[in-house]
Amino acid sequence: MKMPSLPGVHPRNATLNRYADRTLDPQSTRRVGTHLIGCRRCREVVDGINELGTRVRAEGTPAASIEMFDRILTRRQAGDRVILPSPDVSPPRFISLTRIAIAAGVLVMVAASALLLNRNATAATGDGDLSFLPAHPRAGTTIDATYRPSQRFAKDTLLMLRARFVSTPRDVPAGVAAVQPMIARLPMRRGQDETFRLRFAFPENAVYAAFAIEDDSATRIDAHRGKRWELFAYDASDRPRYDALLSATRERAGWDARHDAARMLVAEYPDSVDAWGALGFTENVVHSASDAKAIATTRSAFERFDAAARGNGDLSPAAMSQVYALALTVHDSTRLVYWRDRILREAPRTRTATLILAVRAIERRRPDPDALRNALSDLDRLWNDVGAIDPSFTTFGLQSAIAAGNPAAISRWGGRYRRITHDAPSSRAWVGSELTKYPQSRAEGLTLLRSILVPFDIVSDPLRGLGQTAPSRQRQVDGLRAETLQGIGEALLADHKIPAALDSLRLAAGVSWNLQRFRGLASAALAVGDTDEATRSLALVAADPSTPPAFADSARTMLGRAVSDAAWSQQVAAATTTMYARVLARSTHRPLRGDRVRLLTPGGERRTFAQLADGHITVVAFGADLQHNGSPVDLHAMQRLSSKLADDDARLVVIALHPRTERMPDAIRQRRLTFDVYFDEYHDADRAFDAYGFPIYCVVDAHGTIRFTYSDVNQLRTQVRALAQEWQIAQAQR
Amino acid sequence: MHIRPQGVPHLSDTVARARTGSPDALGRLFAEHADGLLRLAVRLTASSADAEDIVQDVFVGLPEALRHYEERGSFDAWLKRITVRCAFMRMRSAGRRVHTSLDEAPQLRASTPDLDARMSIDRALEQLTPTLRSVFVLHEVEGYSHTEIGSLLGIRPGTSEVRLFRARTFLRALLDDRS
Numbered sequence: 001m002k003m004p005s006l007p008g009v010h011p012r013n014a015t016l017n018r019y020a021d022r023t024l025d026p027q028s029t030r031r032v033g034t035h036l037i038g039c040r041r042c043r044e045v046v047d048g049i050n051e052l053g054t055r056v057r058a059e060g061t062p063a064a065s066i067e068m069f070d071r072i073l074t075r076r077q078a079g080d081r082v083i084l085p086s087p088d089v090s091p092p093r094f095i096s097l098t099r100i101a102i103a104a105g106v107l108v109m110v111a112a113s114a115l116l117l118n119r120n121a122t123a124a125t126g127d128g129d130l131s132f133l134p135a136h137p138r139a140g141t142t143i144d145a146t147y148r149p150s151q152r153f154a155k156d157t158l159l160m161l162r163a164r165f166v167s168t169p170r171d172v173p174a175g176v177a178a179v180q181p182m183i184a185r186l187p188m189r190r191g192q193d194e195t196f197r198l199r200f201a202f203p204e205n206a207v208y209a210a211f212a213i214e215d216d217s218a219t220r221i222d223a224h225r226g227k228r229w230e231l232f233a234y235d236a237s238d239r240p241r242y243d244a245l246l247s248a249t250r251e252r253a254g255w256d257a258r259h260d261a262a263r264m265l266v267a268e269y270p271d272s273v274d275a276w277g278a279l280g281f282t283e284n285v286v287h288s289a290s291d292a293k294a295i296a297t298t299r300s301a302f303e304r305f306d307a308a309a310r311g312n313g314d315l316s317p318a319a320m321s322q323v324y325a326l327a328l329t330v331h332d333s334t335r336l337v338y339w340r341d342r343i344l345r346e347a348p349r350t351r352t353a354t355l356i357l358a359v360r361a362i363e364r365r366r367p368d369p370d371a372l373r374n375a376l377s378d379l380d381r382l383w384n385d386v387g388a389i390d391p392s393f394t395t396f397g398l399q400s401a402i403a404a405g406n407p408a409a410i411s412r413w414g415g416r417y418r419r420i421t422h423d424a425p426s427s428r429a430w431v432g433s434e435l436t437k438y439p440q441s442r443a444e445g446l447t448l449l450r451s452i453l454v455p456f457d458i459v460s461d462p463l464r465g466l467g468q469t470a471p472s473r474q475r476q477v478d479g480l481r482a483e484t485l486q487g488i489g490e491a492l493l494a495d496h497k498i499p500a501a502l503d504s505l506r507l508a509a510g511v512s513w514n515l516q517r518f519r520g521l522a523s524a525a526l527a528v529g530d531t532d533e534a535t536r537s538l539a540l541v542a543a544d545p546s547t548p549p550a551f552a553d554s555a556r557t558m559l560g561r562a563v564s565d566a567a568w569s570q571q572v573a574a575a576t577t578t579m580y581a582r583v584l585a586r587s588t589h590r591p592l593r594g595d596r597v598r599l600l601t602p603g604g605e606r607r608t609f610a611q612l613a614d615g616h617i618t619v620v621a622f623g624a625d626l627q628h629n630g631s632p633v634d635l636h637a638m639q640r641l642s643s644k645l646a647d648d649d650a651r652l653v654v655i656a657l658h659p660r661t662e663r664m665p666d667a668i669r670q671r672r673l674t675f676d677v678y679f680d681e682y683h684d685a686d687r688a689f690d691a692y693g694f695p696i697y698c699v700v701d702a703h704g705t706i707r708f709t710y711s712d713v714n715q716l717r718t719q720v721r722a723l724a725q726e727w728q729i730a731q732a733q734r
Numbered sequence: 735m736h737i738r739p740q741g742v743p744h745l746s747d748t749v750a751r752a753r754t755g756s757p758d759a760l761g762r763l764f765a766e767h768a769d770g771l772l773r774l775a776v777r778l779t780a781s782s783a784d785a786e787d788i789v790q791d792v793f794v795g796l797p798e799a800l801r802h803y804e805e806r807g808s809f810d811a812w813l814k815r816i817t818v819r820c821a822f823m824r825m826r827s828a829g830r831r832v833h834t835s836l837d838e839a840p841q842l843r844a845s846t847p848d849l850d851a852r853m854s855i856d857r858a859l860e861q862l863t864p865t866l867r868s869v870f871v872l873h874e875v876e877g878y879s880h881t882e883i884g885s886l887l888g889i890r891p892g893t894s895e896v897r898l899f900r901a902r903t904f905l906r907a908l909l910d911d912r913s
Contacts, residue, residue, distance in 0.1 A: 017899045021873075023880075048906050053874040055855045062782055064768030064789060072764070072793045073757055082795030085819040086802070136888040260802065265824065297798060594804070653762065683801075 020049040081297035085267040102477020128222045130662050136234045147196040152220050154708045160214050161186045164466050166247045166504040170608050183462040208232040212466040218459045223467030254690045257284045273322035276301045280329030299330045306335050317347030325484050351389045358393045394420045402434050409439035410434050425452045429484055436491035450491035452484045454493040482511035498528050513582045515541050531562045539571035543579050545717045583722040590706040592688040599678040602664035617650040617702050617723045619716050623657045624677050626667040632695040637713050643676045646726045657694050753800040771817045775870040778821040780842040788820045825864050858908050869894050869903035
């Protein structure tokens with residue numbers, strides 16, 4: 001029996017495709033299904049779609065042969081390596097518009113067309129998600145950003161998209177940011193579908209951008225678990241631009257992520273010497289230069305480039321510099337000499353040649369005045385030849401001027417250094433504090449230092465990192481201000497302006513926890529007979545757990561009879577409370593990256609960091625060397641710390657900078673270490689702590705959260721004690 | 735409870751050994767995954783020679799790439815994503831544009847006269863532009879969603895959907911003509 005044809009129009013072919021794919025919404029699925037019952041034409045379309053899929057899946061294809069595997073092994077045995085692209089190209093999303101547009105506040109339009117879908121949906125719990133469309137826009141394209149908020153922004157109606165746009169020229173060497181990134185803060189409003197939307201255009205010259213979401217006061221931030229969201233600029237053939245990937249190797253948070261970007265760069269641009277240079281640079285950090293196996297691919301790439309370039313008598317200065325930089329990266333000293341000499345001969349006015357000559361000048365620097373003077377005049381001559389060509393060159397100049405103790409040269413090179421570092425407050429602090437050491441340049445130094453103390457808006461501070469809250473940045477600024485005040489106070493003391501000096505030193509000592517500052521303030525106070533100030537300052541020193549008990553006796557002797565035993569005890573008790581508050585105020589709350597941190601014991605057994613910490617406050621030290629004398633991590637200090645940590649029920653995890661060998665248990669015995677050293681075989685700890693360097697000391701609290709990073713070895717015990725106090729208070733409150 | 739038969743190494747053991755460049759472990763991964771990867775690469779590139787090169791490259795670079803594999807999710811899916819990316823890079827470097835804008839009409843390559851009465855689906859796939867073929871293969875054969883395809887190719891999910899529709903339309907037209 002013929003089915004009656006139902007009234008109504010045929011669904012569009014696109015709808016039938018979605019029906020076949022089962023991606024239509026339930027209501028449309030029912031409607032199309034009903035239509036299909038009576039429409040042979042549409043049924044045939046759907047059947048055809050399904051049949052196509054079945055046919056393509058059923059079609060046979062050649063199988064991988066054993067000969068293919070033999071070829072793979074042969075290539076590997078011959079040293080061939082392939083850098084594979086990252087599988088997780090979470091949509092390389094990107095941008096580009098004009099610098100003028102961003103300076104004018106960027107074209108911002110809150111999308112009026114907020115979708116009406118999911119009207120009743122609540123804010124997503126867990127992580128927020130920021131996406132951009134189109135994913136691969138070209139220069140000048142308008143971008144739609146959509147943020148699906150995490151629980152922390154459940155009640156907000158206005159959020160800010162904070163963006164860092166980078167336009168790095170490709171000839172800047174690795175590790176140098178010569179072009180100031182552009183920072184923008186753009187409002188996003190909650191739409192009816194509960195998402196936050198924003199339409200914006202980007203600077204034409206931006207090649208890479210990183211993003212974070214924050215509330216208006218920048219106290220709550222979603223930075224994609226510290227990774228930030230990012231966009232790459234793509235070229236006309238839909239390939240991520242070279243500069244975009246290169247920027248990612250410098251801009252991403254964490255060395256592992258930078259290394260991933262370098263791998264992407266090499267995978268996309270395998271013929272670029274600079275790309276391999278960037279890979280080698282990050283490999284040296286992530287794998288360490290001693291890990292020859294890990295950097296074998298880069299080394300063999302270098303050898304290929306070197307062989308090809310040597311035969312080319314007409315090589316450009318840029319190409320020579322690139323091969324030279326790669327030789328430096330792979331530590332090939334023989335070939336390095338060839339390229340160094342060739343650059344000096346054939347391209348003497350380039351940045352590379354300048355750096356080579358600058359390094360030669362400072363290598364000749366000796367502690368005798370003549371050698372220092374000669375080095376400085378060599379660098380000045382070089383500057384007159386080539387000018388502001390490289391930040392490192394300018395740093396060498398400033399360091400040489402400081403070593404020579406020449407205030408005029410410090411002023412001269414300080415000015416150059418400040419210009420090339422965009423007059424950052426830290427640059428002003430360094431130059432200013434050096435200038436204040438000399439009577440003839442003290443006034444200039446004080447002016448510079450005082451300029452740092454001018455108040456500014458922390459939320460819109462361009463130096464606030466993406467993912468950094470305003471309070472966290474405020475603490476950094478406070479730290480720099482304290483150093484500056486210390487410098488001003490010492491300069492005023494040198495000029496015998498005692499009351500003003502005491503004011504500055506008191507302000508400097510009022511921020512953070514710094515025993516040297518407390519001692520300085522106490523000395524100045526005693527010099528003018530201010531016993532109260534001196535007592536308070538010395539009590540702060542006495543309260544610190546790293547201060548030997550005998551210090552209290554010395555302090556009492558210095559203070560004489562002016563302070564009674566009871567008053568002294570009271571001051572020390574108050575100072576202890578101050579210590580906890582100030583130390584904890586500078587702590588952070590950073591979770592360990594990754595699900596688990598695997599380490600090997602000296603005997604080769606696997607342990608996780610969680611097992612080793614076992615719910616205790618734990619000091620983690622990166623960079624123990626058991627193979628040579630002079631370990632970067634001070635093993636004697638660790639030995640002393642290890643016994644004292646037991647008092648606070650804290651643990652110590654010391655991680656070696658080299659791979660484990662069978663000799664490790666013996667090495668530990670020979671050094672008579674009373675603590676174990678662990679091996680980061682899987683680079684889990686490097687990743688988890690983002691600790692690519694040594695020595696690095698961190699402190700993790702009892703919940704497994706990183707609370708202090710890059711700690712001073714002398715402050716570890718204080719930090720552990722503060723965390724123990726915090727834990728006890730929390731337990732008591734519970 | 736899952737009990738692993740004695741003597742059969744667990745995948746993570748094999749991966750750990752392959753990371754160190756162990757030929758045995760690499761061989762095991764090759765035996766388990768190479769066929770699937772080759773099939774995928776052939777369909778994406780429509781060239782057996784290119785596909786073999788891609789799979790070879792994937793396995794030559796695998797020990798080093800595994801250092802970045804975090805053992806989350808399916809290993810096979812991870813490997814396939816790498817293969818897809820390698821295939822796109824190869825197609826791009828060979829000057830075959832993967833990108834097509836939304837407004838650009840899909841075009842069949844100039845088809846060669848086929849002597850067979852019925853064109854095989856693989857031959858039909860060859861006639862598609864790489865852009866359309868990629869979306870079709872990833873969706874129909876590998877079962878990727880449009881969101882995942884968008885993620886892999888850097889296009890909107892909607893664009894992926896449109897490309898799939900166009901690929902199907904042209905394949906059906908092509909196959910019907912030859913039937």
